[in-house]
Amino acid sequence: MDLRIVNIKIDGKKFEAIEGQSLIEAAKNNGFYIPTLCHFKEIYPPLGTCRVCTVNINGKPDTACTRKVFDGMEVEVNTPEVLDNRKAIVEMLFAEGNHFCPACAKSGDCELQRKGYEMGISSSRFPHLFEERPRDFKDDRIFLEHNRCILCKRCVHEVKTNKGENVFYFQNRGHKMLVGMDYEKAKELTFEQVLDAAKLCPVGAIIAKGKCSVKPFGDRKFDVDKNIKWIQSEELELDIPKDGKKKVVATTSLAGCFGCHMSLLDIDLGLLDVLELIEFNKSPLTDIKKFTKQCDIGIIEGGVANSENFEVLKEFRKNCKIIVALGECSIWGGIPAMRNTLPLKDCLEEAYLNSISSENNENIIPYHEDIPNLLDKVYAVSDIIKIDYYIPGCPPNADHIWKAVKNILFGVGEKVAYEEFKYD
Amino acid sequence: MEYTTIRNERTQLLNYLWEFQDKNGYISTSDIRKLSKELGISWIEIEGVISFYHFFKRKPTGKYTIYLNNSMVSEIKGFHKIKEAFEKETGAFFGGTDPTGTFSLFETSCVGLSDQEPAALINFMPVVNLTPKKVKEIISHLKSGGKIDDIQDEIEDLIRYKNDKGEPVLFREYKLGDSILNLVKKRPDEVIEEVKDSGLSGRGGAFFPTGMKWEFARRSPSMQKYVICNADEGEPGTFKDRVLLNQMPGLVLEGMITGGYAIGATKGIIYLRAEYRFLKKKIESTIKHFYKIGLLGQNILGKNFDFDISLMSGAGAYVCGEETSLIESLEGKRGGPRTKVYFPIEKGYLEHPTIVNNVETFCVAARIMEFRSEIFSSKGTSKTKGTKLLSISGDCKKPGIYEIEWGITIQEMLNLCEAKDTNYIQFSGPSGTVLTKKDFNRTISGEDLICGGSVMIFNSKRDVFDILTNFSNFFIAESCGLCTPCRAGNYLIGKRLEKIRKGEATYEEIEEIKSWGKVLRDTSRCGLGKTSSNFIVEAIDKFPEVFKKVGLKDKEFNLSAALNDYYDTVKNN
Numbered sequence A: 001m002d003l004r005i006v007n008i009k010i011d012g013k014k015f016e017a018i019e020g021q022s023l024i025e026a027a028k029n030n031g032f033y034i035p036t037l038c039h040f041k042e043i044y045p046p047l048g049t050c051r052v053c054t055v056n057i058n059g060k061p062d063t064a065c066t067r068k069v070f071d072g073m074e075v076e077v078n079t080p081e082v083l084d085n086r087k088a089i090v091e092m093l094f095a096e097g098n099h100f101c102p103a104c105a106k107s108g109d110c111e112l113q114r115k116g117y118e119m120g121i122s123s124s125r126f127p128h129l130f131e132e133r134p135r136d137f138k139d140d141r142i143f144l145e146h147n148r149c150i151l152c153k154r155c156v157h158e159v160k161t162n163k164g165e166n167v168f169y170f171q172n173r174g175h176k177m178l179v180g181m182d183y184e185k186a187k188e189l190t191f192e193q194v195l196d197a198a199k200l201c202p203v204g205a206i207i208a209k210g211k212c213s214v215k216p217f218g219d220r221k222f223d224v225d226k227n228i229k230w231i232q233s234e235e236l237e238l239d240i241p242k243d244g245k246k247k248v249v250a251t252t253s254l255a256g257c258f259g260c261h262m263s264l265l266d267i268d269l270g271l272l273d274v275l276e277l278i279e280f281n282k283s284p285l286t287d288i289k290k291f292t293k294q295c296d297i298g299i300i301e302g303g304v305a306n307s308e309n310f311e312v313l314k315e316f317r318k319n320c321k322i323i324v325a326l327g328e329c330s331i332w333g334g335i336p337a338m339r340n341t342l343p344l345k346d347c348l349e350e351a352y353l354n355s356i357s358s359e360n361n362e363n364i365i366p367y368h369e370d371i372p373n374l375l376d377k378v379y380a381v382s383d384i385i386k387i388d389y390y391i392p393g394c395p396p397n398a399d400h401i402w403k404a405v406k407n408i409l410f411g412v413g414e415k416v417a418y419e420e421f422k423y424d
Numbered sequence B: 001m002e003y004t005t006i007r008n009e010r011t012q013l014l015n016y017l018w019e020f021q022d023k024n025g026y027i028s029t030s031d032i033r034k035l036s037k038e039l040g041i042s043w044i045e046i047e048g049v050i051s052f053y054h055f056f057k058r059k060p061t062g063k064y065t066i067y068l069n070n071s072m073v074s075e076i077k078g079f080h081k082i083k084e085a086f087e088k089e090t091g092a093f094f095g096g097t098d099p100t101g102t103f104s105l106f107e108t109s110c111v112g113l114s115d116q117e118p119a120a121l122i123n124f125m126p127v128v129n130l131t132p133k134k135v136k137e138i139i140s141h142l143k144s145g146g147k148i149d150d151i152q153d154e155i156e157d158l159i160r161y162k163n164d165k166g167e168p169v170l171f172r173e174y175k176l177g178d179s180i181l182n183l184v185k186k187r188p189d190e191v192i193e194e195v196k197d198s199g200l201s202g203r204g205g206a207f208f209p210t211g212m213k214w215e216f217a218r219r220s221p222s223m224q225k226y227v228i229c230n231a232d233e234g235e236p237g238t239f240k241d242r243v244l245l246n247q248m249p250g251l252v253l254e255g256m257i258t259g260g261y262a263i264g265a266t267k268g269i270i271y272l273r274a275e276y277r278f279l280k281k282k283i284e285s286t287i288k289h290f291y292k293i294g295l296l297g298q299n300i301l302g303k304n305f306d307f308d309i310s311l312m313s314g315a316g317a318y319v320c321g322e323e324t325s326l327i328e329s330l331e332g333k334r335g336g337p338r339t340k341v342y343f344p345i346e347k348g349y350l351e352h353p354t355i356v357n358n359v360e361t362f363c364v365a366a367r368i369m370e371f372r373s374e375i376f377s378s379k380g381t382s383k384t385k386g387t388k389l390l391s392i393s394g395d396c397k398k399p400g401i402y403e404i405e406w407g408i409t410i411q412e413m414l415n416l417c418e419a420k421d422t423n424y425i426q427f428s429g430p431s432g433t434v435l436t437k438k439d440f441n442r443t444i445s446g447e448d449l450i451c452g453g454s455v456m457i458f459n460s461k462r463d464v465f466d467i468l469t470n471f472s473n474f475f476i477a478e479s480c481g482l483c484t485p486c487r488a489g490n491y492l493i494g495k496r497l498e499k500i501r502k503g504e505a506t507y508e509e510i511e512e513i514k515s516w517g518k519v520l521r522d523t524s525r526c527g528l529g530k531t532s533s534n535f536i537v538e539a540i541d542k543f544p545e546v547f548k549k550v551g552l553k554d555k556e557f558n559l560s561a562a563l564n565d566y567y568d569t570v571k572n573n
């Protein structure tokens, strides 16, 4: 068959492509990167479910994985509008599922997480839904973690028994949709095929039992992948006149693990330089309990889990000119928000009444006027007050924190490098 | 067609499932095992198909299954009271069955009876204009062993206006077979020329030129082509196709035959929404009659032209009105829209070239054969020729069907249906556009306000926010879930509306919905998601007073509400 060549344009540059090729492939062959999630190879019909590959084709938004190249095709991949649409979709996926990366076997090897880094997502514009989703342990070899499934359809399309029967299939529709597993058909898979299914899943939703930590920490898939284009996150520019006065900083840890504060101390000797520029007011680092003056910046670690967190946060907003949410717990709830998918009652009863660790006569749910009262959910700090800046990470890297803070306080135009932004 | 004996056609899965559903009121695990074996597909695949469709149930239902329409028009006509009445009279709660196993109650999206709301389907037989008293009578009749046939309403077709100034295209006298007689005198390419000349464009809402679609399909060299009639009419507020199918089922068939003749197809399928199953008998007997008098079957009217028509029932999914979802559904699958690598005219039903057209489109095509294209093309505006059926409902004195000529103004339409104190019109369905008083001088036409058929009118007494919430719930319920923006986006918008209703959203958070809407519009996979946020995005701008009233200036966190769960738990501890 003759291969017909067509001329296409991507972001103003002319390329040649083979007629019938998908735009994704044509772009890739020409060294042009279009992000994808559901697409994993050329198939007919393409899955086209995630919409992360949205570009403009001759002026109209469309997905690159579902369109074939044609003569005169003009594609815009990196206009601010298209970039923002794609970013919104990835943010939506994070808000829709329950992604607790520090507790996920796929972390560091996860295509969704990677998109988050690539696109410089520091917080989702969409509030996290925290819907309760099942975790399916029934199968002997496959753990299906619906909290992390992004419904990409890869497994539905690709994972079949040797007779060609489906092991996975979509169930329900709309926001209630999930991937169902046929336990009988799953038994027909060889262990090799089970591992392939786990690898095929772009996220940590299909996990091969007993095989989830086979990869060592350290050099993982996306650590070594230097080919991706790093897109700068929001500019952290703010002009504060350099009048030689030390800036006043306050910090607090709400419902967090103190990890962000530990990370903050990780700049080691650099801390001495920092203390030339700033002084700490209320902070666990100084043990100053009450604000003694108006602060330039307040750094908040942790989300809002109880009435005390709420009060402290309000205090910070009142006493600090700029508020920075530091780390995932603060930004959207993080690990403590694992309880958000369950009613508070269930959590308390499990912890204090039913758990095997509660001793005799001690099965009582704590309640006293001196201890903070628990909220129904762990809230993002932005649910309560206005937040000026977000520094993502779990925990954020020390250099990242200080660069961002310096940037905010003194308007130093340093960029945060990809390696510092990563935190898996 | 009967499929009871052998069940080995994957494409017939929906029909098999209906058999079980109808016979037992649900589809049991052993039914699924049986099907799985016979069809050689996995159990989970069948579960996946069942759970996609609203009317397939996996748990036993009562002897009578009652689906009450929860559309906005139903709501303003008394939905909540009727719901209460059904619960009181049957002893069942919505979503479940009463202890005796007699009645199951469910809510459902618009059932296409907006001119006679509140309406419900009892074992798929319609009851309309419900009042608590009527509900009581119906239930006690059924409780005492009475037949459904006795209480089922004879559905009136309220045809209110037939383009009285000019002449109607559709609602004129129908003489069976007239258009086919003319059709077979022409060559297929002449038929297509005629349809093109008429300027007819698709009546299902996308307004694609019908002649052009047929021409593309005709050009395909494929030996096997299909004609599909889209009778899924799922857009809330529209019911014109129901009226056409009930009034002139023959005209619909003649339109399909015209399409088949034009493109060179030999098979036609009507995809009838499950909500219209009460029309099934009538349509099927019309089909039978057509075979008998030689308008269907082989060598139609002695010409070398064969054409068959069969009917298939949907199972409750708005998205199946989208043509590629409809084809998936006809193939016995979940009704998710295809990725549009090919158009149906290239690869449609079973990968064969297929034309999908709306009921009204086929009816007009048949009329064009009957009396030539000029009668159609001389009417209307330059972009939209001819007449259009509007389904008008809501706050007006005369809800029903209006065959209007394109080009009349909104005010003229309001006058015709005797609407007073109109504050808000949802035009062309929830996926359409929001109109307020400022728009009343605009014209209904391709140049200005295009309309697929649904017109819902609300007067100033109606709570705009209730209306918007109803539409939002509709899209949440009907999103197929295949793509991220529509699946998650509509749900997120719904959550934001809840927050606004509680008075906990800032004005900024209200405005933010507009930018979310843009993401849905730009990135959704099919028309449902692309249009599903229009109503709210437009309403925020068109009803500033509604949102200004509720939007907060600064964030206000409701601490005491967030503490309630804790206090409740420790109190009962």
Ligand SMILES: Cc1cc2nc3c(=O)[nH]c(=O)nc-3n(C[C@H](O)[C@H](O)[C@H](O)COP(=O)(O)O)c2cc1C
Pocket (backbone or CB within 6 Å): B201, B202, B203, B204, B205, B206, B207, B208, B210, B230, B231, B232, B233, B234, B235, B318, B319, B320, B321, B322, B323, B324, B356, B357, B358, B359, B361, B362, B526, B527, B528
């Ligand atoms: C979500 C969605 C629902 C639709 N529902 C219907 C419908 O109920 N009836 C219909 O005729 N067209 C419907 N359409 C339009 C069809 O996709 C298709 O354009 C139409 O059937 C083509 O026929 P026409 O050209 O005669 O209008 C729908 C489209 C979308 C995106």
Ligand code: SF4
Pocket (backbone or CB within 6 Å): A098, A099, A100, A101, A102, A104, A105, A106, A107, A108, A110, A111, A112, A113, A148, A203, A204, A205
């Ligand atoms: S799948 Fe795991 S690693 Fe990936 S985003 Fe979700 S929680 Fe994080």
Ligand code: SF4
Pocket (backbone or CB within 6 Å): A148, A149, A150, A151, A152, A153, A154, A155, A156, A168, A179, A200, A201, A202, A203, A205, A206
């Ligand atoms: S389980 Fe994994 S592969 Fe399957 S749909 Fe979910 S994310 Fe995709």
Ligand code: SF4
Pocket (backbone or CB within 6 Å): B319, B337, B478, B479, B480, B481, B482, B483, B484, B486, B487, B524, B525, B526, B527, B528, B529, B530
């Ligand atoms: S827009 Fe996406 S989720 Fe919505 S109905 Fe279409 S394909 Fe399904």
Ligand code: FES
Pocket (backbone or CB within 6 Å): A035, A036, A037, A038, A039, A047, A048, A049, A050, A051, A052, A053, A054, A063, A064, A065, A066
């Ligand atoms: S990669 Fe194109 S839609 Fe998912």
